[in-house]
Amino acid sequence: MPENNGNNMQGKGVSRRDFLKLSGLLATAMGFTALPPLEESGLPAQLNQVAQPAEVLMTRALETKQRLPVIWLNFQDCTGCTEAISRSVSPSLTNLVLNTLTIEYHETLSAASGFQVEEAKKQAMEKYAGQYILVVEGSIPLANDGAYCVIGGRTALDILKETAAGAAAIIAVGSCASFGGLPKADPNPTDAKGVWELITDKPVVNIPGCPAIPEATAGTIAHFAIFGALPELDGLHRPKTFYGKTVHDRCQRRAFYEAGKFALSFDDEGAKQGWCLYKLGCKGPTTYSACATIKWDQGLSFPIQSGHPCLGCTEPNFWDGGGFYQGQSAPLERPAATAVGAALGAGAVLGIGTALVNQAKKKAKGEAK
Numbered sequence: 001m002p003e004n005n006g007n008n009m010q011g012k013g014v015s016r017r018d019f020l021k022l023s024g025l026l027a028t029a030m031g032f033t034a035l036p037p038l039e040e041s042g043l044p045a046q047l048n049q050v051a052q053p054a055e056v057l058m059t060r061a062l063e064t065k066q067r068l069p070v071i072w073l074n075f076q077d078c079t080g081c082t083e084a085i086s087r088s089v090s091p092s093l094t095n096l097v098l099n100t101l102t103i104e105y106h107e108t109l110s111a112a113s114g115f116q117v118e119e120a121k122k123q124a125m126e127k128y129a130g131q132y133i134l135v136v137e138g139s140i141p142l143a144n145d146g147a148y149c150v151i152g153g154r155t156a157l158d159i160l161k162e163t164a165a166g167a168a169a170i171i172a173v174g175s176c177a178s179f180g181g182l183p184k185a186d187p188n189p190t191d192a193k194g195v196w197e198l199i200t201d202k203p204v205v206n207i208p209g210c211p212a213i214p215e216a217t218a219g220t221i222a223h224f225a226i227f228g229a230l231p232e233l234d235g236l237h238r239p240k241t242f243y244g245k246t247v248h249d250r251c252q253r254r255a256f257y258e259a260g261k262f263a264l265s266f267d268d269e270g271a272k273q274g275w276c277l278y279k280l281g282c283k284g285p286t287t288y289s290a291c292a293t294i295k296w297d298q299g300l301s302f303p304i305q306s307g308h309p310c311l312g313c314t315e316p317n318f319w320d321g322g323g324f325y326q327g328q329s330a331p332l333e334r335p336a337a338t339a340v341g342a343a344l345g346a347g348a349v350l351g352i353g354t355a356l357v358n359q360a361k362k363k364a365k366g367e368a369k
Helices: 005-011 016-029 054-064 080-086 093-099 114-127 156-165 174-179 214-227 254-258 346-368
Strands: 068-074 101-106 133-137 169-173 204-207
Touching (some): 114 156, 133 214
Parallel strands (some): 068 101, 133 169, 169 204
């Protein structure tokens, strides 16, 4: 069995006080004020007979839950989502691996290759049957008996079905794995499909985006690692924490939209003043994503902030929807104002855990001197 998170962090020198601090921060970031009773949370009965303050149950969950085994498959993809999460800062991929999960297989990141890494995957599937999370990146082609994506002589569909059979849950990362993405765009010569179209007997969560926001991926994995269940999902199987609001709802240019001030070209005075990009084809009002709050590169920016319209990449068939840079003659009916709050993903706070580990190590080194 994998090592539990509490022992793992204690072994790295994190104090009880810092561990409690991390638990409270993680509960806050995940949006909990009180956690549900036993049948909904999956925690041991003696810990969870009734609803309790979130930080209390979060501490107990982190102490008792074991590190989560992860098998990550790549199919028809550009590896952009792997690139994204490998550059995540809060938390970094290294932080996740050291403190929260164990990546048993990833054909891009694994040190081994060929028969050796395939054997490692087989052993992990047997050892952690019913326990591991399956992460899928890339769409699955069905045309010509799956000939458009063959790994080790086996089709993507064959590998997906085999690995999904023993998974506790499946996370489809990126628009390709979620909805088919660019490979599925018309005329879709490979007959590409998203995971949830093919696997219907397992819980599947979609983390769309081209690429997916790293914190959305990390936060969803962290949620399962702690609670043993997927977070609340919308009708498209996306976590509401990250896809519950439109980009428009949280956009810093929304005030200009409400005031009827729109850039009409990329070099006019409105564009220079940061006016709304709706008439330049921005899909923010119809695109659900946390891009405007989590942003990219340590919260530095996101497309609209950088002057580029949203292309709606978290929505199904966004490429075929087209209309890029083709604005509407009039804005949408203005929705009622919504409260704009920072949507902090659960994964973001896990980075704090690693910071505490690093502090403990530095302190130990200082005492040793």
